[in-house]
Amino acid sequence: xxxxxxxxxxxxxxxxxxxxxxxxxxxxxxxxxxxxxxxxxxxxxxxxxxxxxxxxxxxxxxxxxxxxxxxxxxxxxxxxxxxxxxxxxxxxxxxxxxxxxxxxxxxxxxxxxxxxxxxxxxxxxxxxxxxxxxxxxxxxxxxxxxxxxxxxxxxxxxxxxxxxxxxxxxxxxxxxxxxxxxxxxxxxxxxxxxxxxxxxxxxxxxxxxxxxxxxxxxxxxxxxxxxxxxxxxxxxxxxxxxxxxxxxxxxxxxxxxxxxxxxxxxxxxxxxxxxxxxxxxxxxxxxxxxxxxxxxxxxxxxxxxxxxxxxxxxxxxxxxxxxxxxxxxxxxxxxxxxxxxxxxxxxxxxxxxxxxxxxxxxxxxxxxxxxxxxxxxxxxxxxxxxxxxxxxxxxxxxxxxxxxxxxxxxxxxxxxxxxxxxxxxxxxxxxxxxxxxxxxxxxxxxxxxxxxxxxxxxxxxxxxxxxxxxxxxxxxxxxxxxxxxxxxxxxxxxxxxxxxxxxxxxxxxxxxxxxxxxxxxxxxxxxxxxxxxxxxxxxxxxxxxxxxxxxxxxxxxxxxxxxxxxxxxxxxxxxxxxxxxxxxxxxxxxxxxxxxxxxxxxxxxxxxxxxxxxxxxxxxxxxxxxxxxxxxxxxxxxxxxxxxxxxxxxxxxxxxxxx
Numbered sequence: 001x002x003x004x005x006x007x008x009x010x011x012x013x014x015x016x017x018x019x020x021x022x023x024x025x026x027x028x029x030x031x032x033x034x035x036x037x038x039x040x041x042x043x044x045x046x047x048x049x050x051x052x053x054x055x056x057x058x059x060x061x062x063x064x065x066x067x068x069x070x071x072x073x074x075x076x077x078x079x080x081x082x083x084x085x086x087x088x089x090x091x092x093x094x095x096x097x098x099x100x101x102x103x104x105x106x107x108x109x110x111x112x113x114x115x116x117x118x119x120x121x122x123x124x125x126x127x128x129x130x131x132x133x134x135x136x137x138x139x140x141x142x143x144x145x146x147x148x149x150x151x152x153x154x155x156x157x158x159x160x161x162x163x164x165x166x167x168x169x170x171x172x173x174x175x176x177x178x179x180x181x182x183x184x185x186x187x188x189x190x191x192x193x194x195x196x197x198x199x200x201x202x203x204x205x206x207x208x209x210x211x212x213x214x215x216x217x218x219x220x221x222x223x224x225x226x227x228x229x230x231x232x233x234x235x236x237x238x239x240x241x242x243x244x245x246x247x248x249x250x251x252x253x254x255x256x257x258x259x260x261x262x263x264x265x266x267x268x269x270x271x272x273x274x275x276x277x278x279x280x281x282x283x284x285x286x287x288x289x290x291x292x293x294x295x296x297x298x299x300x301x302x303x304x305x306x307x308x309x310x311x312x313x314x315x316x317x318x319x320x321x322x323x324x325x326x327x328x329x330x331x332x333x334x335x336x337x338x339x340x341x342x343x344x345x346x347x348x349x350x351x352x353x354x355x356x357x358x359x360x361x362x363x364x365x366x367x368x369x370x371x372x373x374x375x376x377x378x379x380x381x382x383x384x385x386x387x388x389x390x391x392x393x394x395x396x397x398x399x400x401x402x403x404x405x406x407x408x409x410x411x412x413x414x415x416x417x418x419x420x421x422x423x424x425x426x427x428x429x430x431x432x433x434x435x436x437x438x439x440x441x442x443x444x445x446x447x448x449x450x451x452x453x454x455x456x457x458x459x460x461x462x463x464x465x466x467x468x469x470x471x472x473x474x475x476x477x478x479x480x481x482x483x484x485x486x487x488x489x490x491x492x493x494x495x496x497x498x499x500x501x502x503x504x505x506x507x508x509x510x511x512x513x514x515x516x517x518x519x520x521x522x523x524x525x526x527x528x529x530x531x532x533x534x535x536x537x538x539x540x541x542x543x544x545x546x547x548x549x550x551x552x553x554x555x556x557x558x559x560x561x562x563x564x565x566x567x568x569x570x571x572x573x574x575x576x577x578x579x580x581x582x583x584x585x586x587x588x589x590x591x592x593x594x595x596x597x598x599x600x601x602x603x604x605x606x607x608x609x610x611x612x613x614x615x616x617x618x619x620x621x622x623x624x625x626x627x628x629x630x631x632x633x634x635x636x637x638x639x640x641x642x643x644x645x646x647x648x649x650x651x652x653x654x655x656x657x658x659x
Contacts, residue, residue, distance in 0.1 A: 062177040244300035252315035269328040270363040274376035277320035361394035425652040431631035468501040480521035497529035511550035525555035585620020
């Protein structure tokens with residue numbers, strides 16, 4: 001994953017609503033607790049204040065009664081004057097307003113009690129038994145009594161100026177007072193009255209506090225909702241594929257990582273599939289970009305239907321290339337699913353004739369998604385032409401090749417700069433006289449770390465990544481410097497051929513570029529032979545012909561390497577005015593029954609070259625019989641292990657000296 005994309009994903013992950021929701025719940029809970037505590041404190045303060053007043057009144061009455069009671073704890077009768085009836089009454093154990101009893105408790109089971117010093121107040125148990133104690137020695141929760149009495153609440157008319165002083169709630173209570181050191185007990189029936197203004201102030205304060213809390217709370221909730229909406233929008237944009245309308249590679253990479261990590265815990269296995277439509281660019285060139293996008297959408301729809309939405313994953317990687325993460329029961333089942341998917345896609349895209357290739361790699365725990373997909377892609381890219389199913393699995397051989405390719409690419413520039421790339425020369429000998437008649441310059445890599453590296457292990461990589469053009473320049477310049485030095489030393493110098501890559505040979509201005517390299521070295525141009533392969537003819541034909549003509553006019557010799565290896569050799573001879581024809585070594589190899597046909601072709605090729613005024617070189621010659629045959633048929637030069645292998649410059653100088 002690119003660093004920029006990784007930063008975006010990390011930022012999106014950090015935007016989580018869970019902490020905000022937890023904070024909101026904590027905040028609301030805290031406000032609720034504070035409100036409940038405030039109400040409790042209010043009740044304690046207001047009701048306690050009213051009880052204080054009633055207790056003080058009862059205390060005065062108790063002092064009077066106590067002065068009238070006998071000391072022996074016997075029953076008694078006290079005569080009191082009733083101010084309301086203006087008559088005398090008898091205080092005994094049956095009065096309703098107050099009772100004095102010697103060491104006997106009256107039945108107050110239907111009341112709840114509130115402790116107050118030595119006295120107790122028994123309230124009507126309207127709301128049932130209390131649930132918690134509010135004070136030491138308390139057996140009542142005043143909120144139960146308060147809210148239980150709300151059904152009898154009387155706010156009155158607030159337009160009336162005296163409304164705030166109106167009685168709002170009345171609690172009936174018995175106030176208990178011990179007398180004569182506990183030998184008697186006084187039970188005084190009292191009404192605890194709360195007025196409208198008592199509750200009004202509490203409600204006003206709670207309302208103000210509620211508003212002060214509600215406004216920032218509402219703003220916080222709005223901000224939270226906006227944050228959640230923006231997060232969803234960001235995720236949608238970040239993971240959106242503009243062509244399919246579905247998920248993109250970034251989503252696949254991010255979520256696939258988590259699915260692969262879970263395999264260690266859930267025991268599941270996944271297979272990574274790199275599925276690509278072949279010749280998609282050609283399809284777009286024929287039918288247009290809009291049709292190409294329509295094809296991608298249809299591919300996306302077919303894949304979507306074929307997958308387990310909850311347990312599998314897919315996304316478009318690029319153009320008509322899709323990445324799939326499939327559950328893997330076995331290799332056979334994965335192959336079967338991919339084959340069926342390919343068949344479904346071909347059917348859906350009919351009547352267009354299309355085909356698909358698929359590379360597969362097992363997704364192992366601990367590996368990065370991009371690395372797994374690279375392996376699947378590598379398997380897809382290395383599908384051989386004889387693979388009818390066009391499905392291939394990644395194996396360690398491909399991994400080793402990939403690692404080697406990466407090593408070469410990481411070290412090729414350093415190797416060129418530090419002199420690890422060397423010029424080797426393979427002599428060419430006259431077929432009749434067996435005298436030195438030329439040489440071919442070949443490159444060898446002698447690494448300080450890896451030792452000798454054969455050209456087959458790095459030249460194809462150079463051709464693939466384009467570094468081969470730098471090698472061409474290095475070889476031409478090195479050979480030109482050697483030739484200039486040997487001419488200056490008066491040695492018996494013969495032409496040396498240098499390979500010029502197909503990619504290089506079709507570039508505009510190549511002839512001028514090569515000429516400058518040779519002129520800078522001071523070498524005669526006739527001593528430098530430039531080789532091109534027959535495959536170069538399949539690139540830009542006109543540019544190639546123009547470059548060859550310019551090189552010949554400048555004094556260089558131009559040869560065709562591996563003649564006969566392609567399918568249009570004769571056609572290329574018709575258009576290209578070449579100086580040297582190198583006959584491919586494959587003509588001299590193969591089964592015995594084909595030797596006669598091969599010999600006939602070689603013989604006719606030599607005669608054809610002579611008719612065109614071209615010098616012939618047979619390469620890959622390894623036996624005396626081959627040398628004899630070539631000399632007999634008029635081949636000019638022979639190159640191969642029969643005479644000499646490619647060798648370092650010092651050894652070649654010795655050969656050159658001997659002639």
